[in-house]
Ligand SMILES: Cc1ncc(C[n+]2csc(CCOP(=O)(O)OP(=O)(O)O)c2C)c(N)n1
């Protein structure tokens with residue numbers, strides 16, 4: 001395990017805490033009928049987005065998923081504009097046209113959440129192709145769930161990236177379920193990372209609860225990509241604390257599992273523990289960060305709530321670009 | 324009415340349709356290094372229909388990027404590349420394979436700009452070919468333009484002549500939106516004069532390929548050639564048919580169609596694709612909505628039968644409009 005310096009440790013903690021805070025508030029707003037449609041909470045999986053995106057620059061690209069709030073935040077998005085999007089405001093990232101499942105922030109290289117499982121994998125591959133073609137040292141990271149690994153896009157994209165040695169990193173967030181289907185019933189292979197071998201790229205399997213482990217693995221993979229040495233497949237094991245979507249009755253899980261695993265697999269509680277134990281920072285300092293984040297979220301929601309409702313659809317310019 | 328676009332007095336050269344397409348690719352790749360071509364068998368082999376022949380030698384394997392057989396991977400990579408600064412041209416070998424890539428076309432390329440609230444542009448071209456007439460049978464002969472016409476966010480081009488093929492492909496590559504560019508497999512070896520050097524035919528302009536006063540035939544792709552042959556036969560019988568080649572289905576140049584119908588008072592739409600749910604229904608409906616009072620007869624459609632394309636030559640011909648079918652339909656409409 002590489003040693004993480006204090007600034008990095010606190011930044012990772014801050015990003016994870018921000019994601020958790022965002023998800024808690026979004027859940028609350030949904031319960032108050034202020035958000036509608038569907039939201040998918042990233043709570044429990046924060047270490048993955050935080051640990052990976054810590055290595056990315058603003059001009060690096062990511063593609064995200066239906067469970068995309070965490071990636072968006074870790075890539076540097078503005079919380080106010082994210083809340084505004086969920087609230088259907090003109091001030092939202094997508095001017096209320098996209099919603100939770102399509103938030104994109106191209107200014108930070110986020111090429112979008114995606115409502116299609118596996119839909120982002122070829123798109124990240126294409127972004128990596130752009131970097132290679134233009135001779136830049138940009139990197140593209142694709143985040144996707146365990147469910148997406150069984151889509152055809154995964155196969156075609158990883159093969160293309162491998163034969164073309166693209167600067168891409170493929171990150172599977174194995175949260176143990178694809179909607180209701182447990183991973184064990186979706187894969188006959190024990191270690192999903194082994195699939196990398198079939199494409200001729202390195203596969204890494206990390207504890208996705210441990211932000212240090214994710215940070216270390218992603219550091220290697222991103223450096224490899226940036227140096228022109230080709231793609232990497234990372235599988236990060238985690239557990240989603242909430243249902244698949246807001247309101248999921250979770251009939252496919254037992255109460256014991258949900259309660260037990262939620263405690264056992266909590267990257268933020270884990271990070272607090274080692275940060276304090278290793279004397280990186282005190283509990284009081286972390287409490288201070290928590291309070292700052294809570295204030296920032298309050299402020300962001302208040303700002304979002306004041307934004308005008310999304311403007312009427314304008315045709316053709318909303319749909320077609322003109323020169 | 325839209326006249327044939329003002330052509331610079333550029334020299335023309337006789338070219339095959341596939342050569343004209345290759346010429347457009349070559350010129351656009353020279354003009355803009357962000358333009359790349361990506362697809363199966365496009366390198367040494369020059370593409371299944373020889374459109375990219377010679378380009379590998381000029382531009383090398385990174386810009387003529389040959390891929391494994393991975394339709395959704397290819398189209399998706401093009402979407403990602405387009406979002407991030409390249410201008411990819413995908414060659415999909417047959418439109419019949421679009422089903423494999425449809426998610427990236429419909430849910431990603433077409434909608435990114437809208438879903439992201441205007442933050443994105445997807446300047447890509449998906450070139451592919453369709454149509455019957457070569458005995459390729461049901462899985463390699465379809466005309467699927469109606470699928471794409473129904474998706475908001477795509478443009479849709481179907482050139483009938485070598486000159487239009489070159490000019491429209493140039494415009495499609497320069498367009499900042501995803502453009503579906505449907506060629507016809509039996510047009511590749513048709514010849515015609517093509518302007519040398521830069522030649523742009525703007526998207527959204529129909530072309531009156533033959534002027535006439537008795538009825539308007541609106542058509543596209545290979546049926547333009549059939550309609551012109553039919554118009555020549557009709558002329559022998561004293562019927563003056565005007566042939567409007569829409570060239571781009573989206574955006575559609577309705578003005579030119581309406582202008583023609585207001586003059587001839589009769590509309591016949593001809594296309595190879597299956598009639599049910601075909602794009603001809605859209606044109607007939609638009610004309611009925613916009614120019615009902617100008618019509619002397621109900622709009623008529625002549626289109627493919629509701630069947631997969633059969634293999635045997637006589638059967639294949641029997642299910643898509645042929646020249647004599649058009650002559651007959653025109654006479655019924657006028658008579
Ligand atoms: C192509 C496609 N099929 C099915 C769905 C419905 N769906 C949405 S999320 C999901 C499960 C995805 O599981 P996974 O990839 O593991 O991501 P997770 O939700 O666990 O983060 C399913 C089946 C979809 N959105 N897209």
Ligand SMILES: [Mg+2]
Nearest residue numbers: 145146177178
């Ligand atoms: Mg999952």
